[in-house]
Amino acid sequence: MALHSEAADLLARSHRLGGDPRNTNYAGGNASAKGTETDPVTGGDVELMWVKGSGGDLGTLTEGGLAVLRLDRMRALVDVYPGVEREDEMVAAFDYCLHGKGGAAPSIDTAMHGLVGAAHVDHLHPDSGIALACAADGEKLTAECFGDRVVWVPWRRPGFQLGLDIAAVKEANPGAIGCVLGGHGITAWGDTSEECERNSLHIIRTAEAFLAERGKAEPFGPVIEGYAAVSAGERRERAAALAPYVRALASQDRPQVGHFDDSEVVLDFLASAEHPRLAALGTSCPDHFLRTKVRPLVLDLPPSSTLDEAVDRLKELHAAYREEYAAYYQRHALPDSPAMRGADPAIVLVPGVGMFSFGKDKQTARVAGEFYVNAINVMRGAEAVSTYAPIEESEKFRIEYWALEEAKLQRMPKPKALATRVALVTGAGSGIGKAIARRLVAEGACVVVADLNGENAQAVAEELGGSDKAVAVTVDVTSEEQIAEAFRAAVLAFGGVDLVVNNAGISISKPLLETSAKDWDLQHDIMARGSFLVSREAARVMIAQGLGGDIVYIASKNAVFAGPNNIAYSATKADQAHQVRLLAAELGEHGVRVNGINPDGVVRGSGIFAGGWGAKRAAVYGVEEEKLGEFYAQRTILKREVLPEHVAGAVFALTGGDLTHTTGLHIPVDAGVAAAFLR
CATH class of the missing domain: 3.40.50.720 (NAD(P)-binding Rossmann-like Domain)
Structure with missing residues (x-):
């Protein structure tokens, strides 16, 4: 069956939005489209919604990555919704709304798309939008930036209730094109795919311009004396010398693969006076801290310190980090919380040198670093016009140790034998x-x-x-x-x-x-x-x-x-x-x-044999070169070619x-x- 035109437009829109890191981060956000199709059972029309499924990436989304749901059943869930204390139960209910085989597994954000009264909906995590969402006076700044075209929605953990909140905001503000979600990101809508995309980009670019025009020149404060980045060659030498020691620290609970980033945005942040305070506040939106942990480990020595001094201090900081993370877990864990997953940092920041990020494979490590760069951009934007104020630590814990997140991790395929090596x-x-x-x-x-x-x-x-x-x-x-x-x-x-x-x-x-x-x-x-x-x-x-x-x-x-x-x-x-x-x-x-x-x-595929060795050995044994492999095989006990x-x-x-x-x-x-x- 040919792909529905609305779904095809959705994929094209997703690729454009997801292909630009200013719009959303890797695997962050989701987009949807609604349309009518013929029900193969009744022959009548059925209203459907196509939405990015759990774990997909907008920039590379395929038809197989879309969840397909019946809108009548999706909207009927409102009548059986048991309330915010039991909203996690609604994720399992989405499976009863799937059309046919349903495609990909529906994500936690499915309600946001299905309940909002618009044919097309985008939910994105742009740095500029999150900067407003994580500013101390984000609601006031959102009004100043957009007027009544974009509405503020206070922080709420992603889920069914957030979908209801956004649907109510849209209903109450018919002139609005979207909303800023406190501590989280943005959502935009439109009657057509083109209008929805236009509204998403308007919110993102308007926020960018607002931050640039209204922001102060040095949101991270002045450069700390002695903390400026060293030369590129010296950074490389220093990072290579440190890397094995840093990886050892990040791998105490389980082996990790690393990634190194010495981009200007990282180095400028680490040279600034405010970086210790901001790094301690942790990352912002849920997508960020799920990949970066709630906060990084930051070396508090200048780049002029010796390698031994840096390694010794990193070991001390790592021991303190693990203690602090365990205390964070104990402060917020409930009897039914998943077990602590590990207390090692995912991000290690070294002033003057750069950032080491870690994960279960290279892509995970690289993406963790990209997310921390997003977090730096968010901090810069928020500090430029206000004060960076991410969601409360208790809310971060609720996300990090969410039963739904744990279930998602448990569904991951078993690592291969040489994973992390x-x-x-x-x-x-x-x-x-x-x-x-x-x-x-x-x-x-x-x-x-x-x-x-x-x-x-x-x-x-x-x-x-x-x-x-x-x-x-x-x-x-x-x-x-x-x-x-x-x-x-x-x-x-x-x-x-x-x-x-x-x-x-x-x-x-x-x-x-x-x-x-x-x-x-x-x-x-x-x-x-x-x-x-x-x-x-x-x-x-x-x-x-x-x-x-x-x-x-x-x-x-x-x-x-x-x-x-x-x-x-x-x-x-x-x-x-x-x-x-x-x-x-x-x-x-x-x-x-x-x-x-x-x-x-x-013999076959061997560079040595192809380089003349084969001809010489063939001459020694008195056989044709092209039959040398067969000759070797026949002189073996198993009579098999190697x-x-x-x-x-x-x-x-x-x-x-x-x-x-x-x-x-x-x-x-x-x-x-x-x-x-x-x-």
Whole structure:
């Protein structure tokens, strides 16, 4: 069945509104449209409402993200509404209003759309609108800004009663185009989709202009001496040094992925005299503090402090933060409240450097940071014309520990095996490394695709889903500086590193008398020395994090098997194999496990074999190069060809959770080569 024209217009409007961050934040707000369709059961007309369902995002909304409800049944709920003390029961009642299969699950805001007497309704969270909504004298300012065209609605938790409140306001103010919801956001309406969108944008842009024209020049106060942002390069160095320690603090209750933001809006806020007071007041609208927690952790040292001073102070502040959060929970929890979900901060602010934000994955961490930027903008607007006055702490708790919010969290899919883990894979631009990166992302990890060929690395990162899943770094593993820079990029992208795969390598196949010292040095520089340098840098990060970790070496069957014409390659693989044992013994006290994989005969998709190694090995064994994989398979016990995906599977087996007590192990992935059996 073709999409109804009103629903199609709704999607187009949603995309335009949701695509501009000035209008609403990610997954924030909702929009609806009403129209008439033929009832397939009766053949008569039926009035329907299409509305963004629970958990969707306006900017990317699809037909599948719309809830479809019958308006007659929706409006009839007013007659059975048991009152504000039991309004949560109405969410379950929405399911009895669905038309047909109903589409997406209706959100808590469904009543706002269904009960308001307008064909089209938008509910949005623009920074400018929330600034008025969170100003101490927001009602007065709303009247000054809009006259009687936009009406003030006092704070009320989202739900059925708020829908009734807005419907009554519209009925009592026929000339109004919308309302400002105290402590929350805005709602606008119209007879057509175009009119509704026009009214929404009018409210948002008028509020922006009002704040700009009426606002004072320095709403956050003067710059604190010594708190101005340091240079971009110094910020990056400082943030990369701090990131593992900050992530350790944010991950005390459960592991988190991080995101770093040193945008001007963040740095200006942290340099200002009023930032400690405002940060302590916490974020504003429900969408904000559900993602950022009620308040951030703020380092109270200038950027001139040493790294050790900053880390020590952050630890002290973190202990106090956890105590304060637990006290906040105890102050407001009721006997039937959900258990405390965790007392670590989601936002950590470092003056002069920037903001670290955290979440269960990279997107969640990034969006949490975006929401705090929204909160800063709200504070600026409110302070420019009044005083920032978010809703009461008790109301924030009611939202954060709402039974409906808890139920929503419980419906979330179970995390994948490598969720929250950050991996760095060398030589990941092709072959085995690419297959490993692909498998790790598929199992929930964030991956840094490291390769000497930057174009290949970037192509793999994009294929894996872009910056919320994978980032690319160009690195020569023989260079200490480039390796250090690769790890800096990793911790700035994802907060830290938990899993490193030493896969980068080349292969030179020559008999002893034809192997030059240059050949020998090149092999050892890339694989033996390179693996050592990568593992050393990984250990620095992992020890700072205190979260344990995994280092995996992609060695070779040749580490234990003596084959002909292969002195340089096999010797360096033996070096790598013993590094596994040495590092397993040394790093175990830090919870870092070190294991190895010994592949053999990985021809298809292999960068090494494609680079000439295959032709030379084929010549050694007297077979055609294109049949080398088959040759290797036939000499194995299982008679099966080994592919890059099989090596990737072994990496996952070592790191995916089942082998938690295994370190110092080498796993053969060679289809069975008896001469390479480990003894």
